[in-house]
Amino acid sequence: LAKTTQPISMDSYEGQEVNITCSHNNIATNDYITWYQQFPSQGPRFIIQGYKTKVTNEVASLFIPADRKSSTLSLPRVSLSDTAVYYCLVGEGHHGSSNTGKLIFGQGTTLQVKP
């Protein structure tokens, strides 16, 4: 069974870089690792996805080592509006198959950005 582990909470100050790591094992070998942001009373919102190495978009970077047993979301220069819960999402690997099984969210990391 796939298992994910994220820190429960993190604090930061405006303008700092924040790195949130998700550890995940037994994930599908051929599927992406995805990160989502969630504000209170809203559904999660896509931030970034990657398969391996490093991916960057206009809001974040994602680092995935070769063994794909973890991924690190990097938020450059956070602002107060980045205060939210951040989740990694992976697909569980099927035994004997590279296809994605059920989808597994991490427990979520509550990021609090202070002025």
Place this chain on the structure above:
Amino acid sequence: KAGVTQTPRYLIKTRGQQVTLSCSPISGHRSVSWYQQTPGQGLQFLFEYFSETQRNKGNFPGRFSGRQFSNSRSEMNVSTLELGDSALYLCASSLAPGLAYEQYFGPGTRLTVT
């Protein structure tokens, strides 16, 4: 384009009753996934549908079921409601199954079981 819509947004039911929740995906999206969110368990995967077929199912009892229609709209049903079923139920749509395609989430249906 219109986002994912879920109806109803709020629902109060009594133990033992059943409930049906509806999800309309973004136009052109053929994959719909359902999740349960609670403070204690976080976001848990219920099931995923693509082209009217259930592709994957999470670790929930058989009281939780779903289906997808030919227009990609999806419904989930919970029978014999229990207090522990109180949660935010989220659906997400994407172009196709798998995490290569971004999932777009709806606002959720808040179910309260009394």
